[in-house]
Every structure is written in structure tokens, then in C-alpha cells.
Amino acid sequence: MSPHPPTATIRTQVVVPLRLADGSVATARVVTFDGLVDGREHLALGLGDRALDAPPVPDAPTLVRLHSECLTGDVLGSLRCDCGPQLREGVERLAAAGGYLLYLRQEGRGIGLYAKLDAYALQDAGLDTYDANLSLGFGHDERDYTAAAQMLHALGVTRVALLSNNPDKANQLRRHGFTVAQQVPTGVYLxxxxxxxxxxxxxxxxxxxxxxxxxxxxxxxxxxxxxxxxxxxxxxxxxxxxxxxxxxxxxxx
Known part of the structure; x- marks a missing residue:
């Protein structure tokens, strides 16, 4: 993993009013990019002060949430995972504190939607979520955060307070040269x-x-x-x- 991924650039920015599933509202500055290494259409949502295009405060970490796409949880409200509540919490906390939510098109820990549903069938037969992915010939987590690193660099962010319980996200950002000043724990939706x-x-x-x-x-x-x-x-x-x-x-x- 290169500590210095290729440079990506901001493609478009547009302000979008949001209404979440629980009725809460927020305003996001939605940013698209050119030059992302995986060619996917990832988005950055600037929330709170970042919705107003406020620059990062020098030397202060920016609150960031890396959220991997989950159609079943984010859109359909599936209870098999905790992705929907995590997305809602991320938007609400970032809208209050200011920061970026990176919505990354890495369904099913990077294996894709159809394969994720195949993994669900294996889970119904008794495997856990990691062994199900392995049985399908994938790694237990196929996600790569190089594009996320490119997006943050394009946004001018180098120091982050990472809103996540997943140590792999912090480790990958550090390997790309970011300072993860804090890993902020999130709620547990059991x-x-x-x-x-x-x-x-x-x-x-x-x-x-x-x-x-x-x-x-x-x-x-x-x-x-x-x-x-x-x-x-x-x-x-x-x-x-x-x-x-x-x-x-x-x-x-």
C-alpha cells in the first residue's frame, strides 16, 4: 500500500438538504472526485461547518466517518447489520460537530451486493459473517481505503478524528500518511x-x-x-x- 496515493481532484460540489429515516434533517455539501484509483463513484458529504465549505482548522483534527455502502441496511432498513443506524448516527454527529462522511461504494465489505446476499445464505446455514466471505473465495474484509485517502487529501484534510470502532480503517489511513489523532467510538446497535x-x-x-x-x-x-x-x-x-x-x-x- 503506497503511503502517497495518486492525486485526486474535486469534480463537482452541490448542496443537498437531507431528511433521514427517523425524520431528522441536515444539510450536506456533496463532493464528487476525478482520479480515484478504483474508478468507483465515491462521495464525500461535508456536514456542519463543512457543508458551508469551511476550511479545516490548522493542526486541528477533522472529524471523519468512513462509511461503506450497504443497500440492505442504509436504504431498506435491514436489521441483519448495524449499517443503517451507523449512517444515521454519523450524519447527526458530523452535522453537529462539523466534518466529512465519506460514502464509499464497497458493498458487503468490498465483495458486492450479490455476493453479500450469497454470504447471507451461508450465514443462515450456520457460518458467521467472516467465514461466509471466506467460503465464497473472498478475504474476510476486501475493503481498501486508498480512494478514501485520495478524497481526504483533495479536501485538504491530513489530521483526522476517526468516527469508527474498526481499527483497520485507522491503520489504513495511517499507512497512507494521515495522522489519526483520535478514534472516536460509536454507539452499538444490538x-x-x-x-x-x-x-x-x-x-x-x-x-x-x-x-x-x-x-x-x-x-x-x-x-x-x-x-x-x-x-x-x-x-x-x-x-x-x-x-x-x-x-x-x-x-x-
Whole structure:
């Protein structure tokens, strides 16, 4: 991985008013790019002060969220993952604090939409999300953040406070020469439908969040589609359930 990826340039910028699934609103400056190494149509959303094209403050880290596309979670509201709530939280926190959300076209950890749905079928047969990808001939995470590094450079960002629980994102940015001054944790959105998925992310992906045992749905007979035992009555399947508050209430992921 080169520490100095090829230079990308800003192609267009347009202000877009947003209304999220929960009814909250924000304004984003949506930025497109030329020269991205993978040829994909990634977007940067400037939120808060960045929606007004405010330049980064010298030497101060810029709050950044790298969000990989998830049609099923972001658009359709699937409960098999936590992507939809993560997107909503990212927009809300960045709108409040100012920063960039990079929406990266890397569906299914980079394996694509159809392959992700194939992996779901394998998960229904008992594999976890990582072994399902491996069984299809992919790595457990195929995502590469070189294009994200190019986008941030084009936006004038070199020091970041990274809104993520995923250490691989921070490590890849550092290898591209960025200073990750802080990794800001996000909320944990646990439900009966995604408990195994979140457990696998923590145990095998190194994601830095804790899943309290007393809040986990019963493991017996439970798969990522939510089959098996119901979640405990105290478990809110739509909002964060750990110490970090949900989106809009001071939580961070």
C-alpha cells in the first residue's frame, strides 16, 4: 500500500438538504472526485461547518466517518447489520460537530451486493459473517481505503478524528500518511437479528466495542436473520443498548 496515493481532484460540489429515516434533517455539501484509483463513484458529504465549505482548522483534527455502502441496511432498513443506524448516527454527529462522511461504494465489505446476499445464505446455514466471505473465495474484509485517502487529501484534510470502532480503517489511513489523532467510538446497535454479526465483528474483526452478556439475546438457535429465540423484553432493537448513547443523544461509533 503506497503511503502517497495518486492525486485526486474535486469534480463537482452541490448542496443537498437531507431528511433521514427517523425524520431528522441536515444539510450536506456533496463532493464528487476525478482520479480515484478504483474508478468507483465515491462521495464525500461535508456536514456542519463543512457543508458551508469551511476550511479545516490548522493542526486541528477533522472529524471523519468512513462509511461503506450497504443497500440492505442504509436504504431498506435491514436489521441483519448495524449499517443503517451507523449512517444515521454519523450524519447527526458530523452535522453537529462539523466534518466529512465519506460514502464509499464497497458493498458487503468490498465483495458486492450479490455476493453479500450469497454470504447471507451461508450465514443462515450456520457460518458467521467472516467465514461466509471466506467460503465464497473472498478475504474476510476486501475493503481498501486508498480512494478514501485520495478524497481526504483533495479536501485538504491530513489530521483526522476517526468516527469508527474498526481499527483497520485507522491503520489504513495511517499507512497512507494521515495522522489519526483520535478514534472516536460509536454507539452499538444490538438486536436479536444482528447479535451474532456484532459478536463476530468484536471477536474476529477487532472492533472496539463491548457487548454486555446480560444484554445479548439467547445464542441457542439464533442466526443473523434473527431466527430462534426472541430478544429479552428489555432489549430495544432500534437504538443503542450499551453505555454509548444512540444517535442524536451524544453517542458515538
Amino acid at each position: 438486536s436479536s437479528a444482528n447479535a451474532r454479526y456484532l459478536r463476530a465483528k468484536a471477536a474476529r474483526g477487532g472492533h472496539t466495542f463491548d457487548l454486555p452478556a446480560h444484554l445479548l439475546p439467547p445464542a441457542v438457535g439464533l442466526d443473523e436473520a434473527g431466527a430462534g429465540a426472541e430478544a429479552p423484553a428489555a432489549l430495544d432493537t432500534r437504538r443503542a443498548v450499551t453505555g454509548a448513547a444512540p444517535a442524536g443523544q451524544g453517542g458515538a461509533r
